[in-house]
Amino acid sequence: MAIISAEKVKFYYENYENSDNQGNTPQKPVLDSIDLEIKKGEFVAVLGHNGSGKSTLAKHFNAMLLPSGGRVLVGGRNTADENEIYEIRRMVGMVLQNPDNQIVSTIVEEDVAFGPENLGVEPGEIRRRVDEALKTVGMYDYRLHAPHKLSGGQKQRVAIAGILAMRPECIVLDEPTAMLDPKGRKEVLDTISRLNREQGITIVLITHYMDEAAAADRVVVMESGRILLDGTPREVFSHVDKLRQVGLDVPQPTELCYELRKHGIPLPEGVLTAEECVAALSMLLEETYADN
Amino acid sequence: MPIIETQGLSYTYSPGTPYKKDAIKGISIKIEKGDFVGIIGHTGSGKSTLVQHLNGLLRPTSGKVLLNGRDIWENPKKIREVRFKVGLVFQYPEHQLFEETAYKDIAFGPSNMGLDGDEIDKRVRTAARFVGLKDELLEKSPFELSGGEKRRVAIAGVMAMQPEVLILDEPTAGLDPKGRDMILGQIAEYQKENGATVILVSHSMEDIARTTKKVLVMNKGSVAMFDETQIVFSRAEELQSIGLSVPAVTRIFMQLRGMGYNVGDNAYTVKQAVERLLPLLKREVGNND
Structure with a gap:
């Protein structure tokens, strides 16, 4: 759906x-x-x-x-x-x-509560949702901190918690x-x-x-x-x-396989991660070594 | 003689308070004229604190910064001249544009240097060309420009002072790949054409790997490595151990070596990786023919 x-x-x-x-x-x-x-x-x-x-x-x-x-x-x-x-x-x-x-408050948990407060959620429920949301993004220990002192990644996780609290x-x-x-x-x-x-x-x-x-x-x-x-x-x-x-x-592993393929090396298309690339390359290298 | 040298440079934020923090500790480095140096390290590793010392924005708690062999704090009243010689482009420099037109913004630095009108005009136009800003954009308000264009106006403003040393703190942060490639290309060209000394601070190992000749790795306020780019990236395991992410191709090479394949030194760009792998793989493909 x-x-x-x-x-x-x-x-x-x-x-x-x-x-x-x-x-x-x-x-x-x-x-x-x-x-x-x-x-x-x-x-x-x-x-x-x-x-x-x-x-x-x-x-x-x-x-x-x-x-x-x-x-x-x-x-x-x-x-x-x-x-x-x-x-x-x-x-x-x-x-x-x-x-x-996107930070509106001076305390992390108040910031997270802003959304549900606006939705008219009753206070006990807001408390539950805020705690749960902060735990989900791993920021519960920072609930009483000032948002402007957090790192960028922490601030973004607080922003995500604010949304989570709105379910x-x-x-x-x-x-x-x-x-x-x-x-x-x-x-x-x-x-x-x-x-x-x-x-x-x-x-x-x-x-x-x-x-x-x-x-x-x-x-x-x-x-x-x-x-x-x-x-x-x-x-x-x-x-x-x-x-x-x-x-x-494109991701570097994809680009590497693409460039090698252009030189006639039979590597698969659509390699995305370093691990996949290593697997594909090692298969070919395996044969090289076996030949020697 | 190195163009910039630091001797036992240390800086402590908020000394004598509970928030006291040693941001950099005993840094002694030499940067030669014409060098293109990348600085990498975690957030909080002291990168920005270090570069802010190089043009006298911060005064060392202890130690010295020498520019062309002279202590920049020898005569604190002349520190302004140091800032004309060592240009610093901050992170998100476009937030600092304030003039009515892009032209006036770029002209701000050279005007402060007391240059005459013709010279200022020449420098503004040269700098604008370097960063790829078209003439018609110069008369626009910075607010009418796109994010990438604003960034380039801000960089041009520092280039127009024709500093002997150009320092850029994360010049590509927040740009898309096209904007990033354009700005890095323009910086490399500026460096080559003027023989300028350029210092590039970046989180992106890929950017550093592609552009700089030497790399300074900062960790917990100290210098972890300072060597040619190739040598630094060949120590990929150490880089990872201090929590820096190495380029994906470097990881691929480390893993292949770990599996016992003799793929040679670590590669850090796709181009290098292709060059190293091709002869090894070609043999195999040839055998199958």
Whole structure:
């Protein structure tokens, strides 16, 4: 069952300078007729370079932006229907790139309580949800700390806890690790993978780190407001040339096998991880050594 | 004579308070003119504290920083001149743009140096070209530019001072692969064309591996390694033991060696890995023909 479905979604930013007297905006749409279904429980990574439309699309998933054409349904509710906005935003939580832009309180647990308080959840239940959410992201010991003194990765996990406390069905993360160091990136990624696996929460991860995308069930590549590729990481990353053309990387192990294949070395397509690459290479090397 | 040298450099934040923290301890390094040095290390390893000493933003708690052989704190009133000679581009430098136009922002540094109008104009345009900013962008407000363009304006602002040493603290953080490649390429070109000394602080081993000639590894406020890039990456096990993630191709080589294959030294770029593996694998493919 689809939790989010985008049907022929178009989006233009209003630009008064460029518009003619009738208010028509002639420029290219940011989103150009996007059709996309995200199933319940999926872990979907959305890749694309800056300006490809990936963040704009993500903002349609919890009604932060409304389509200029077409429609977005969240759990069957139309995001353009004002009466549904509260429920849609409860179902789909959003984590942004800069952890400092989404902290509202001076104490971690108060920050996490902000969402459920706004939903009118009764106090005892808020307490339970806040504790549970902080434990889930591994930040319970920091519940009385000041958020501004935490590391970037810790702040992002607090932001995720704030969403968890609203009991969402889906979390959309817009480049949540772009400003983090390698340790913080790992903390955040481990947390979202676990939420997906253990609690069945649908994850939409907007990123331009290919290794993060490789961990997802499905990868959607955006280019110029359209969907260029959509498939499993293995399928998507086998299109090395196409990805490079649109300014994206492929994971290093994939690139290594791709380059060797170009030289006639019979390596399989769609190698994603260092381990797979080592396995494939060692098979070939095995034969070399056996020959000697 | 090294262009920059530190002797027993130490810095303590909040001395005499319960929050006292030794950020860097007894650092003695020499950086030669024309070097392209990468600095890597964890968050909190002291990378940023170290580079902020090199242009006199922080004054050492003990030890010295020498620029062209002279202690930069010899005459504290002249520290401003050190900042013209050693340009520092901060993390997320685009947050510091403040002028009405990109042009004026880039011109801010050279204007402060007391240069005349023509020279300023020349430098602004040269720096803008280096970072790939088109002329028509120069008259725009920084707010009208994309994130990558803003970043390039900020870097150009430091390049326009034509510092002898250019230090960049995480210049590619938050950029997409295209923006990252563009900025790294432009920095490498600037370094080559001007024979400038460049210091690049980064979390990305891949970026460091591709661009710099030497690498300084910081760990817990001290220098863990300082050597040619190739040699540092050949010590991948040690890098991992201090919690740094080595490039994926390096991990592949370590594992293959661990399995007993004689694949040679660690590779740290895909290009190197292909060069090393191809002859080994070609033999096998040839045998099958």
